[in-house]
Amino acid sequence: MSLKARLAAQIARTGPLTAAQYMTACLHDPDFGYYATRPALGEHGDFITAPMVSQMFGELIGLWLVLAWRAMGAPDRIIVAEMGPGDGTMMSDILRAARADPDFAAAAEFWLIETSQPLKARQQARLGEAVRWTTRLDETPADAPLLLVANEILDCLPARQFVRTAAGWVEQVVGLDGRGDLAWSRIPAAAPVADAPQGAVVEVSEAQSALGAALAARSLRDGGAALLVDYGRDRPGFGDTLQALYRHEKVDPLTLPGEADLTVWADFPAVMAAARGQGAEAVIQTQAQFLARMGVGARAEALVRAQPDRAGAIGRQLDRLVGADAMGELFKVCCLHPPGWDPPGF
Template sequence: MALCLHDPQAGYYSTQSGLGRDFITAPEISQVFGELLGLWAVHEWHALGAPSPFILAELGPGHGSLMCDALRAASRHADFMAAMQLWLVEASPKLRAVQKERLARFDPHHIDDWRALPEAPAITLANEFLDCLPARQFVRTGHGWAERVVGLDPSGGLCFGLAEPAGDEPREASEGAAGELDVQPALGEIAERLAAREAPFRALFIDYGPMTDPPGETLRAFLENEQVDPLADPGRADLTVDVDFARFSRLARARGLDVAGPVQQGALLRQLGIQARLDQLVAANPDEAQTIFHAVSRLVDPDAMGARFKAVCLSNPGLPAPAAFETGPG
């Protein structure tokens, strides 16, 4: 999965732009998503003590839609904008070029690895970033856990097989697990790196995956908005797995971080005032009311993205609870 997505010559993020062709994310559906997160960032900046300067970072910004909308909403807060240094974590050269053009007036700093974010007060937004982190797959057999690997079939084509697992991750993550399991090693590394930061921070992650139980085997490949065989065309299709939010939260708490959530995306957006913003947009654009309403409904409806997507916020210990996480998970 790491090779298919991140190989510098033939990997998906090196050669494809993806967004709008292979998959569509919440910021591409409605401007309201990014606007609300921008205002959330302003609120949380004050919760951090209004540090100046501070880093506003986005992991995997895609076409830059979320950040464009977020900063348009935040631009009314001059003190926030004056203190902000924009950092974008993007592995795709094509998407970097798009982001650089769309966000040029904010003078963004680009890096290709989240580990390179400098030590400073920070607010980080990560929408559909965790799902593309490489996963190891494990299968429960009559002899215990085996690891799914990729090999060659008799004709020389790619195929899946089973091997003895390296390390003990499946046992660590297997409580309540079904017969198959995805484990993303980077979840632990993210928690560890955040826990090592000395400056105050908030890190908001929004992605799809179950609230509590391990997600099982969820590896999928998408090409031109169609699900395809993950082994059929390596490097051309986007690969994704469901995020194990329970494990991510547990790993973060074990390292001393404060964890808010996970909550459903619909609940988060309602707490952030999506209904009021919807009413404003419809009043200002009555001829487009149906289109606006449909887009917002996709974000909050439990049968669309509202329940499938979850949000979790990680922070230094001792900070006030982040906005919109005060209620229950639903």
């Protein structure tokens, strides 16, 4: 039985699924979920991430970690963790950048937080014994400050969808049509926000907010900070952002459950509000601004000097990372940190 058939049978028995429940099943079902069984990253997969675009991205994240460690007073021990590390490309670049500061490399203990066994196998093949693994944030060591980085993790966390209609608020759910196929339907719902215009779609991700709160609480308890990079909003807004990607093309989210990657925009305002609710501080800027302040232009020039035959390719990579019509404006970089600490690059 396929995941689509299983979900249809479940809905027939127990009723419709929220968009969040549907996302969770499509991504993490142990037998058919996309990340549990068949994550396809990279040029020949379903999507490509910034670390795969260019080594410059991961190297500058590595530089940020070194600078953040120094700004913390260069503690003798630091836990460096990446959440949702994909195929290990970014951590590989971080490790290379870390070697530029032997003191940091000696102080750092590197961890990957990964729930996908297929991706963990790819990470192990790439990184060997340079890192350690766990499946949960709270399983990383708590006896030292934590510096955590996460690229495109918030967009994978499930969100519910609500619509303001002329008759009131409804929730968009996954039900069945007259032929028994998966189809969107609506059920009455309580108001998710105080006010919104008629027709507005409001996405609410309890999982994104919970992660923001957990990272903030950890930084306040043990010291450290979290750097979150993703595409999404830096101010409250409306809109249906749920999308499915299959072989780099957008497809109907209900067509290929378990075979396509499902994402929603990162709700940075909600994540930051949750962090501030714990007593932490939060700052945000565009990816273009962050990478520029971290010296991406100079790094690109250095790579061109070292590999002049690749000047065109390096230029295209740079443009994809910082261009306004590429990743530069849509992607944001957010730092959650304790009060009284100035994160580098902001």
